[in-house]
Amino acid sequence: MGECVVKELKEAKLRPLEAGSPLRIGLLATKAILTAGFYQEKLKSEGFEVVLPDEATMEHTIIPAIEALNRKDIEGSQNLLRIALQVLLVRAVNSVILACDDIRDLLPQDDPLLEKCIDPMDALARSTIKLATSAENGT
Secondary structure, three states, X not given: OHHHHHHHHHHOOOOOOOOOOOOEEEEEOXXXXXXXXXXXXXXXXOOOEEEOOOHHHHHHHHHXXXXXXXXXXXXXXXHHHHHHHHHHHHOOOOEEEEOOHHHHOOOOXXXXXXXXXXXXXXXXXXXXXXXXXXHHHOO
């Protein structure tokens, strides 16, 4: 899945927000996913700078967002996720990977913040479709 995300980022032809710096990609996920380091390793090996949420963002927005979702407080969870996304965007990231099943589909599809986000499952689906189409066409 990480490979599909990296491929999409490369195809997007993003430019660094700060001249002379590498492309910065934010990563929102649970502590377990961040600790595993899967996305970080793949992104770094392809030349991207990975920006993770700081401890305060994790403690005060991401973890409470997931807890609010588990309590069925959708609005509260959405608001906390929006704050977490804004924190990463303020840190000059080009895009944010939503690498957590709990938060992937939390925001409504018309939310403007989603324009800066990548859903790994969507990236995997698009990659699979491209592969199947190219196999059909013999390319």
